[in-house]
Structures are given as structure tokens and as C-alpha cells.
Amino acid sequence: MLMCDYIVESIDGDYAHLRRTDVPDEELKLVARALLPFDIVEGSKLHYEMMQYTIID
Template sequence: MGPYEYVVSRIDGDYAVLRRTDNDTHDEILVARALLPEEVDEGSKLLYEAFQYTLIS
């Protein structure tokens, strides 16, 4: 599973919309904010690997 790279395109209450950035499809997924790092904000870059999201610079 992965690794996959995402950017937070928007935050809507308890959910965040993530757009995939490591391929040309730019798929979007809806993820509960509880699964994301606490300091995540719109525009944050994330790495998803081993069922865990981490912030990347």
C-alpha cells in the first residue's frame, strides 16, 4: 500500500478532501480529519504509507 502523495485541497468540518499528486489522475478522496496529523491545513502535503498519513515539506 503506497506510498502515495496528496495535497489537502480543502477542509470541510471533520473531513478533508485530498488530491493525489504523485500521478496524472489527480484523484480526490474524502478522509476523516481524525486520521490526519493534527497540524494539517489546506495546502498541506501528505504522504500515505502503511495506513498512516504524515506531513511532508
């Protein structure tokens, strides 16, 4: 099961571009904003586990 952290690099309409913190050279992941917490902004840190994203401080 995949568990990792992401940083929101940019928000483009209904999608957000996420960068993994443990593999910074990996290609950005494009995720629909409907799958992400409502109050994300560029620079938000997210934790992904069990097909859910949560904001971390």
C-alpha cells in the same frame, strides 16, 4: 502496498479532501480528519504509507 503523496485541497468540518500528486486527474479522496495529522491546513502536503498520513515539507 500503496505509498503516495497528497495535497489537502480543502477542509470541510471533520473531513479533508485530498488530491494525489502523481494522479492529479483522479477524484478527490475524502478522509476523516481524525486519521490525519492534527496541524494540517489547506495546501499541506501529506505522505501516505502503511495506513498512516504524515506531513511533508
